[in-house]
Amino acid sequence: MxxxxxxxxxxxxxxxxxxxxxxxxxxxxxxxxxxxxxxxxxxxxxxxxxxxxxxxxxxxxxxxxxxxxxxxxxxxFDWNYLRGPIGRYASAKTGREIVLAGDLKVHAFSLNPSASVQGIKVGNPKWAGPGQTADIKKLDVQVKLLPLFVGQVVLLNLQLDQAKVDLLRDRQGRATWDFSNGKKSNKPFKMPPIRRFVINDGHLKIRDQKRKLVLNGEVNATEEMGRAGRGFLMTGEGALNGNRFLLRIQGGPLLNVDTRKPYPFDADIRSGATRVTAKGAITKPFDLGQFAMNATAQGPDLADLYDLTGVALPNTPPYKLNGRLSRDEHLYKIEGLGGRVGDSDLAGSLSVETGDERPYLKADLRTRSLDFDDLAAIFGGAPSRKAGETVSPQQAAVGRQMAAQRRLLPDSTLDVTKIRSLDADVRYRVAAIHDAMLPLRSGDVTVKLDRGLLSANPLILDLPQGKITGQAHLNARNAVPVTEVDVRLSNARLEQLIPIKGQPLAGSFVGRIKLKGSGDSVHRAAANADGEVLAVVPSGEIREAFAELLGINATKGLGLLFSKDQGSVPIRCGVAHFQARNGVLTADRIVFDTKPVVATGGGTINLENETMDLRIQGRSKELRLVRLLSPITVKGPIVGPKVGIETGRVVAQGGVAAALAGLVNPLALLLPFVDPGLAKDASCAALIAEAGREGVPVKTVAAKTARR
Known part of the structure; x- marks a missing residue:
């Protein structure tokens, strides 16, 4: 026109x-x-x-x-002309070589532009040496055009065919999957919404030298139609640190993904006998910094979860736990934690903050009923192997070996890299304890971990009467860990700690253990420990028959036993003090003073070979016609020593005053070590005063110290 x-x-x-x-x-x-x-x-x-x-x-x-x-x-236009410029630009931005090796096709004249490249090779950063981080045979991608103008990315299609991904993190924490080119970012990984996501014949290899983790497996992902309708499915299969690894993640239809609505998913991850299942949702698809799920974890040892989570947990018997796991950026939380560890229940809550150099674990845990032998696994030992007890096959093997060697202290090597990998603040409270060597009733401990220094302080264990209090430290900051233990026993009762039929022994009992040793296992730390151990019986009663036998008064002692005489005599004081040097506890004083008999002794306890060799000599305070002047011996493995009488030797009878002198002087010096107020207790204080009046040389300064 x-x-x-x-x-x-x-x-x-x-x-x-x-x-x-x-x-x-x-x-x-x-x-x-x-x-x-x-x-x-x-x-x-x-x-x-x-x-x-x-x-x-x-x-x-x-x-x-x-x-x-x-x-x-x-x-x-032939888009292959841009393969070189695109590769050079990407290489400059990421600090590594990126090559578009195959045919590049682009459909740009569309509201939903798409691109396809027949080959992409992503090289390693220079520090990782030669090799490739990724080699993708074919990549297809399609996006929505209009959302790009408002800063939003919506992927309509993302498909990878025969993608080989080889990821590495070295001991310094440098990772080949970090494409920031030196610009560190603490933000969690975030993916745009994807309407169709496909991985065909993918191969994934991860080598994490910092966590000592190796994963090698096949990965596939697709949208499939099942009986419940269309849904997304990702599967993986391979090996994780030598254990069979299986992965299955199933989600809702990707076609209907809405960034304003949570995206539901189910997950099932297995590594050997460890299994984690979850059912939850990603709050804002696909921002992996925000999700919540109901999760269940079970396996032979909680420590094995380190491979899957990167969080160092203690060794335990077989467990099954569940709780509500959520993530908010760098903060992970488990609320409503419940389940069982070994034959003990466990409940509480915990959180892990991952934003800093090391994760920070904070937990408040509770147990209603603790099977005490479950704690043995924490120190590298084994729970009880009796019928009805819960123990893994590996722990049962450890238990059999320790029993065959007649050992008490476990020798499992401590993995110090795990202790150095996180910081922690954990409180653990136990309402009731059963199956312990001592009659423990309840417990409360706070454990803190700071840059490889682990402290259990305070440690409180309640007895029917009295308690055990103290602290323990494990310093794993240096090449060889150093362990320090300092615990006190106060206001306890002999008849409760040493329950014998007929209760021939009763009285108060206090003590203290203070040891320090280096080594990467409980046994090795004890084998070179220095320090001291002290036990004191300030007052009490002992059946007269046993007191006479302690002095080897055969006629009266046996006569009282056969007549079933239940008469008792007072215990004036008892002290056993050991000095520890290089794992050998040497008794510089063992004294047990009763009304008719005073017994003294000495000997050693060797923590290296876990044997003891003690000798106790009794002296009667009255004239006895028939006395066997032979010491009582306690010899053999700590777990089962034999009590006997040393034969072939006659010991000259000494005076009671000399025996008391041997008791009083060291007692006055040692009482403040175990309890500053002990000198005020009944017979020990009276014994010191009485001995002084009778001419026994008592150091004045020491006596004053004891009376404080």
Whole structure:
């Protein structure tokens, strides 16, 4: 159509409008001002339309031609010319070589542009040496165009065929999957919404030298139609640190993903006998920094979860735990934790903060009923192997070996790298304890871990009467860990700690153990420990028959036993003090003073070979016609020593005053070590005072110290 007729009609309209405007002007001059204003407005509109129509015609033509030209260019252009520039740009941004090795096809003239490349090779960063982080045979990607203008990315399709991914993290924490080119970011991994996600014949290899982890497996992902409808499925199979690894993640249909609605998923992850299952949702698909799920974990040892989570947990018997796991950026929480560890229940809550150099674990845990032997696994030992006890096959093997060797202290090597890998603040409370060597009733301990220094302080164990209190430290900051233990026993009762039928022994009992040793196992730390051990019986009673036998008074002692005489005599004081040097506890004083007999002794306890060799000599305070002047011996493994009488030797009878002198002097010096207030207790204080009155040399300063 010619432009001329349009112009003529526009000109004629302009003339008519002008005439009407002049007529209106005349009326306005006659006092009709509103008519004048309307005429002015109409004149302005008429003058504006004339250039707009012409410009519109020309602009429309030029724009249409430009669109057609761009469309033809995009359709006919060979995008392979850009493979080199794209690769060089990506290499400069990531600090590694990236090559588009195969044919590149782009469909850009669309509201849903797409691209396909037949081969992509992503090299390692320089520090990782030669090799490739990823080698993808084919990559297809399609995006929505319009959301890009408001800063949103929506992937309509992401498909990887025969992708080989080889990831490495070294001991310094450098990772080949870090594409920041030195610009560190603490933000969690976030993916855009994906409508269709496919991985065909993918191979994944992860070598994490920092966590000592190796994963090698096959990964596939697809959208499939099942009986419950369409849904996303990702599967993986391979080996994790030598154990068979299985992965299955099933989610809702990707086609309907909405960033404003949570995306549901189920997960099942297995590594050997360890299994983690979860059912939850990603709060904002697919921002992996926000999710919540109901999770269950079970396996032979909680420490094995380190391979899957990176969080160092203690060794335990077989367990099954469940709870509500959630993530908010760097903070992971488990609330409503419940289940069993070995034959003990466990409940509470915990959280892990991952934003800093080391994860920070904070927990408040509770147990209603603790099977005490379950704690043995924490120190590298084994729970009880009796019928009905819960123990893993590996722990049962450890138990059999320790029993065959007649050992008490476990020799399993401590993995110090795990202790150095996180910080922690954990409180653990136990309402009831059973199956312990001592009659423990309840417990409470706070454990803190700071840059490889583990402290259990305070440690409190309640007895029916009295308690055990103290602290323990494990310093794993250096090459060889150092362990320190300092615990006190106060206000306890002999008859409860040493339950014997008929209760021939009763009285108060206090003690202290203070040892320090280096080594990467409990046994090795004890084998070179230094320190001291002290046990004191400040007062009590002992059946007279046993007191006489302690002095080897055969006639009276046996006579009282056979007559079933239940008469008792007072225990004036008992002390056993050991000095520890290089794992050998040497008894510099063993004294047990009763009304008829005072017994003294000595010997050693060797923590290296876990044997003891003690000798006790009794002296009667009264004239006895028949006395076997032979010491009592306690020899053999700590777990089962034998009590006997040393034969073939006659010991000259000594005076009671000499025996008391041997008791009093060291006692006055040692009482403050175990309990500053012990000297005020009944017979020990009386014995010191009595011995002083009878001429036994007692150091004045020591006695004053003891009386404080």
């Amino acid at each position: 010619s432009v001329e007729p349009i112009y003529q009609r526009a000109r004629t309209g302009l003339i008519r409008a002008r005439d009407r405007a002049a007529d209106g002007l005349r009326r306005a001059r006659g006092g009709l001002r509103p008519g004048w204003e309307r005429a002015r407005t109409r004149l302005r509109e008429t003058r504006f339309k004339r250039p707009s129509n012409k410009a519109l015609a020309w602009t429309g033509g030029v724009f249409g031609a430009l669109v057609v030209a761009i469309a033809l260019f995009l359709i006919l």
